[in-house]
Amino acid sequence: MYVCLCNGITNNKVAEVVAQGASSTKQIAEACGAGADCGRCRHTLRAILHSATRAPVR
Ligand code: FES
Secondary structure (H helix, E strand, O other), X not given: OEEEOOOOEXXXXXXXXHHOOOOXXXXXXXXXXXXXXXXXXXXHHHHHHHHHHOOOOO
């Protein structure tokens, strides 16, 4: 499913960069571009981060 429409990034791609070490929305944007434009998807990015890491989201 697409989570970032601006850049055409799927939840699978976001999960992949989180698994590779991205631990903030900024790092996700740097790794794959999700959240780098309008920012509307950042809430979803935080939810993916939280479910993947169970850590406090920055
Ligand atoms: S939908 Fe992700 S930056 Fe716009």
